[in-house]
Each structure stands twice: as structure tokens, then as C-alpha cells.
Amino acid sequence: MTGMALYWKLIIDAAEPHALADFWAAALEYVVEDPGQLVAELLRNGDLPDSATVIHVGTRRFAELAAVRHPDDPFDPFSGAGRGRRILFQAVPERKTAKTTKNRLHIDVHDSERPLEDLARKLELLGATRVELVDQGPAGTWWVMRDPEGNEFCAVGA
Structure with a gap:
């Protein structure tokens, strides 16, 4: 056993991952992760099509993913990915089906x-x-x- 706590991320399906990340970053006083350097390298190497990206808050990001992290947790400056408490929002085609159906996790x-x-x-x-x-x-x-x-x-x- 290493004695170090594991880091984690909660995944939330979203219609608009960047807008939802912006909301939760403001609500929790977290930081929206900026994967701009990683995305630029993937584009430069031909490993990611331009259509899989979007400009958000002045940097190119993954179109279907956005994440927030606790501001005190360590993170990888190249990818922007936190190494602690994170929430990742991933685009899905369907919306939440019913407002009367309670989330199983909140x-x-x-x-x-x-x-x-x-x-x-x-x-x-x-x-x-x-x-x-x-x-x-x-x-x-x-x-x-x-x-x-x-x-x-x-x-x-x-």
C-alpha cells in the first residue's frame, strides 16, 4: 500500500458539456480544466480531427468533453487534467429523460x-x-x- 489516497472523477452525461462545466466550476468554486496544449499537439500530429474540437474561453478544447477540478489539487499542466477531485462532463445525444426520475447519484x-x-x-x-x-x-x-x-x-x- 502506497499510503496515498486515490484520485477520482465523477462522470456526468451532458448535452452541453462546456456550459455545464462552467456552471459547476462557478457553483463549487472549482477550476475548469484547459486541455488546450494537449488538443493542439493532437491536432498537429493528425491524431485528432478539427471537427472533434471547439473553441471555448479562447482555447481549443475537446468538443465532447469538459472537466472541472478542485483548485488546490495537483494537475498536469500539459493536459490540464486534475489529479484529485474532478468532475468530467461528456456529451451524449440524449437529454435526461424525466424530471420526475430521481438521480441515483447526486x-x-x-x-x-x-x-x-x-x-x-x-x-x-x-x-x-x-x-x-x-x-x-x-x-x-x-x-x-x-x-x-x-x-x-x-x-x-x-
Whole structure:
């Protein structure tokens, strides 16, 4: 055993991976990964067709993939890929099928300094919508929310 924790990435299907990455980077105060150097080299070597890329925030990126990483975690400066806590958004042709079907996995956004109402308002300004206020008494109160593509998550304030 090496004594080092494993790094991970959560994969989320998306219609617009770059827009969803931008939302989650702002919501979590993460960094959107920039694979521009890697993409440029793959294009230069003929290993990636231009049609598989897109210009986003001034750099050429993979058209169907975008990722965010925790700002304190290490990352590969050439590929932009984090080596810690990451979320990868991959383009899929189908949208989430039903808003009434609960996600089997979801993110809880915790803010230990900001009151719940302020956190929910911040997330709404970024494009989230409120679904339901859950009050479990002493166990806590939180908002069930949806990101811009309808994926559920919970907002938990101070």
C-alpha cells in the first residue's frame, strides 16, 4: 500500500458539456480544466480531427468533453487534467429523460459560512432551479435543486 489516497472523477452525461462545466466550476468554486496544449499537439500530429474540437474561453478544447477540478489539487499542466477531485462532463445525444426520475447519484453542495437562502440564491443566479425545501428538523434543512440540464443536487447552507 502506497499510503496515498486515490484520485477520482465523477462522470456526468451532458448535452452541453462546456456550459455545464462552467456552471459547476462557478457553483463549487472549482477550476475548469484547459486541455488546450494537449488538443493542439493532437491536432498537429493528425491524431485528432478539427471537427472533434471547439473553441471555448479562447482555447481549443475537446468538443465532447469538459472537466472541472478542485483548485488546490495537483494537475498536469500539459493536459490540464486534475489529479484529485474532478468532475468530467461528456456529451451524449440524449437529454435526461424525466424530471420526475430521481438521480441515483447526486452532489451535495455545502457552504459552512453562507446561510442556506444565500447559497440557493447564488446557485440560482448561476442557472440552477429550486425543486423542494427539505426540513428534517435537527438533522438539517436543505434545498433540492437542479443544474441547468436538470440534474438534481442538494444545497446545504450554514
